[in-house]
Amino acid sequence: MSNPNIQYRPDIDGLRALAVLGVVIYHAFPSLLPGGFVGVDVFFVISGYLIGTILLKSLAKDTFSFSDFYSRRIRRIFPALFVVLAFCLITGKLVLLDDEYRQLGKHVAAGATFIANFAFWSESGYFDTAAELKPLLHLWSLAIEEQFYLFWPLVLWGAWKLRANMLAVTIVIAIVSFAINITQINSNPVATFFLLPSRAWELLAGSILAWLALQGGGATERTQLRTLLDDLAGVLGLALIVWAMFFVHKSDAFPGWFALAPVTGAVLLIAAGPQARVNRFLLSNKPAVFIGLISFPLYLWHWPLLSFARIVQSDVLSREIRLAAVLLAIGLAWLTFKFIEPPFRSGNHRLGKVVALVSVMVMAGAIGYKGLISPKGVDEAETMALTKSYQTMALSKENCEKQFPDWTSITDNACRFQKESDNSVAIVGDSHAGQLFLGISEQLKPSEGVAVFSASCAAPYIDIATAQKDENAQKVRKGAYKLINRAYDYIIDDPKIKVVILAHLPNCSYQDATDMRNPANGDYKTALSDGMKRTFSALTQANKKVIVLLDNPYLPYDPAACAERPFRLTKNADHCSFPREQFDKNQPFTDYKSLVVAATKDFPQVKILDLSTKLCDENRCYLAKDGRLLYSDNSHLNFDGSRYVAPYLIDAIESNN
Template sequence: MTVLSDAPLLATDKRLSHPKYRPDIDGLRAIAVLSVVAFHAFPSLIQGGFVGVDVFFVISGFLISSIIFGSLERNSFSFYEFYSRRVSRIFPALLLVLAGTWALGWFILLADEYMQLGKHIAGGSAFISNYVLRAEAGYFDNSADTKPLLHLWSLGIEEQFYLLWPLMLWAAYKLRINALALIITVGGASFALNVMGVVTDPVATFYSPQTRFWELLIGSLLAYVSMYKNQIFYRWRSIDGPVIRNTQSASGLVCLVIAFSLTTKSNQFPGWWALLPSIGAALIIAAGPYAWFNKAVLSSRLLVWIGLISFPLYLWHWPLLSFIHIMEGGEASTITLVVTVFIAIALAWLTYVFIERPLRQFQHNNVKVFTLTALMLICCIAGYVTYKTEGLEFRLKDRVEFAEYFENSPPARKYFEKLELTKNFRGECNFYNVSEYLNGRSTNVPVPEIDSNCYTKNLPKSKTLFIWGDSHAQQLYSGLRKELPKTWEILQVATSGCPASPDATQPSTTDYCAQSNWFALKQIKNLRPDVVIIGQNEKHDEIKLRRIFMILKDAGVERVIFTGPTPHWTVDLPKTIMKTLWVSTPRFTRQGLDMAVIERNAELRKNLANSGAIYADIINVFCNSEGCMTYLGDDIKTGITSWDYGHLTPIASEYLAKKFLVGLVTGEPAAID
């Protein structure tokens, strides 16, 4: 937030006109930044805390427009002075954070992550982060936690506003165009684009300047009205007493409280929802420094102090929290998050005292502006080079080979090329159109047919096991093929991303999951295999599983086995090992485990206990009181238990089959070591 660095605003510049310093605006900044920090650290504590950014937008529009209007009115506006002041305010803290993030990433991030960070540093240095992030994913996506510079999108929007708005106002004054009409026209168009776009393309609407400028223009409108209120409201100019001011301030506070409380990630935001924090901030500013809330609360020493360091605090807090998420491999402890927030506050104070404040007092303005601009250019180049060199792999030589071994983890193309289509997963029994995927085309259309060996018995006198489900059913094949007695034949219809379902009652040419499930049920009814194993990812539907069991029993299947989820990792297991367990990898660990999956497994096992089906508790095989198994044998690379977040490697599949599944299939359960 550029405006965060403008405190306090003192009328010391001879060319630009600056409004009188208002401590209550610093207090409002404090509330805004604290809400954002609280949301990022503890999302459940203040679910709408992210709207603090919208408060910043209004403050920014108000202060910057006040400067421009005052300077134009005095005929003293200078583009050079305006932008050199922006450089002096914004660049010092931003450079420090960008350099610190790059340095920290050198030691922590893997090549692909460091490559992405390089792109974001380049985008942040050029103030186009919002466009870079718009092309990747949404602000609330799961991947957001692993982007240390995600928060710079708002800085990009503000800087883009600062490039356009002074020029537009200057031109309006020169051409004698009414500035109020300009604000209303541009702001109204921006708000209309926002309301329309949030429905059709919410990600683009969140990140695009044309759909967010209206929030800054609310501040501009307030600045214009404040400066010319006697002319605009001539008949009511005497109505400006404490009752009016306190009503404005209280109404603004209510708007902010409602926005912080009711706005959620699931709302269509910004849209109409962004009006609450924007109008709330405008009302509080309009109330003036002498309204009771503004004077007694917002102007308090603590809030003013936080407001003064709010810009570096905003810059520091998210990279630190993001690196914690990356290193922890999931949800960090409350203590860790609290300590991280206090570290961010300390760094913000140090940045303000030893970087921002001394540079503001530095007298040689041209030298300062040139040096800061040159450093920002160097920072941009460093980020771009990091991106183009694919994350400077030479940093982590000991892990490069290990990382390359696991390049076939989803969603990489090699997952399908080396794993999904191999004998380990029996990819020929998959209705997903892999060839279309590999050619860069995603389609729901199933392949016309699968290999007949997937569903045709070749050994008439053998017993038959039929595997049905998604990729978590596919992973069982390699182990069962090796460990099951030769008197058993394994058939399989299992399609990636398609949990077993009893609802597919007819073939489909447009939905590969419907086709896969219809075909699997058809073949099971025709073949009447001795045993059917239904394997799928952790989001099981208990009601559907019970229905499947009844259908299979009616079809004459003797044994029906539902496999529970495998241990799930919040970050792919190879990455968890490389980041946090590299020096001494434990055989069992809780580091990075998705505990919610373990809880759901226990609940599912309990709910299916009396269903008549056999529940195969895979987590019980791989986990104990110390955590879950990371590798088998002596070599971590070849013995790792999961390629990614939860798919078993062939060696883990064989372990599971030998220790557990073969016994369940044959009716002779084996003891688990």
């Protein structure tokens, strides 16, 4: 950052290089650097330090200006960001499917307005498989920085006006932020990862260091002891960052306590000063400084290139393609640094440049938000049908909430009633119960109706808790089995419900099922078996027809791989089907089927329905039928998939056998 209030330090550019290379290597070759994503935390500390220095110096001199501060930020951030957003819009128009294109528009709008972290928080986690298909996912960190830049100058300026101790204010807010991080990392892991309140302490660590450095006067006599301490700080700081990059994993509760390593490491390296050995010899060498200088555009470019390549290929990228994407990102970053950024960061007509940059960024956001990048190939009839489907889903949720108003406060799955009351069919289970609602509701007789009770990863059995080992999902799964119990109380007490379908994704209960009536028994198969028999007994005694559903095949790759795209980087393969034996060897599915078959021997009136017979033949399983994709992700059927299997289910519902 070029600013008259800051003395240039090449070692900080070297630290930027370490941070950005960690992120790039993690994204391109995660097995080489499993914790490379902590480079973002290093960036936060650097940003906090530099911005803190600017603010504290200008406040001390009584020269601080909000307009000057934000003008510099706009001229620093907007040029490269706009170019990358424009690239994504153009490339997306060429290679994305309709749904992907609409989602990109949303992400462009969020990126242009610096709320991308909120957008991605609402969708999923940073480490989800679907993250690879979001070309602007990386803008979450830029959004956090810009949100920090909005509130932190106001806080410091207010403290300065009130003659408050700015260091004390900074420390208190940092402690509060760190406490939010630690207390929320298990119960709200996605929000803790993506949102400023739990991340601000990382930037404030840099601001605290800036205050201490300024109070020290900048120049300190280089005694032997001071030199030794600086060298030790540099070595320890580098060791902490490198350790985190190699030994922190995406499965760890991050940021949490783990983020202390890269944050402390960055603080120590900056505090060590440019004369420390590590800083002088490793961080200040020309290659490191070069990468540091282009680190911002490199960060912006690398992920869209990798993501679009992954989308185009519809498969895991080869090492050669990933390496080519990284090299291309470096080239584009240099061109951006050399030709795009300089005209805006210096020279005359600064106000005009700011106005122009804000205008084009607003335009980019409007293009995404207003849908000017309109979906391709969607006719009016199909759009109306899709709208009607969503309306049906929304109304059914409202109907159920009249009976179960707290359902979605306990889990992230909805319960749905086709009619407010007098539904004749109930489907109980996890999201794989929920996926069946639309097709059945459209094709059942008008006099009938379907009610769906779905809870996150819940097995459809009384007093059986499943999928509890994933701490990141505890909030939506801890009480899921209680919802299933309440559903059965309702079903058994309602004489109008004649048929009950039990639907479940076996991956959710595989080696992770607990019988809440006998939690000491650690055998998940025994727990599931006892739960099945308990549930079959309760339902058959209530004169309900019971159908246990064996689930649709789990896909070995993302269903978008089945779609025809304008071009690929390598020769295309058939991704609209896969070998049947690949599904037959799926251990969670085979184990679950064996348990169901064994449990129903004591309940011959309970029927088993296997969805794979509808979606597979003897040799292959299919993602699409009649030219329509049937899956929305690796395991869930989309609306067309729900409609496709509905006749098969309705035949079983209406059968007298």
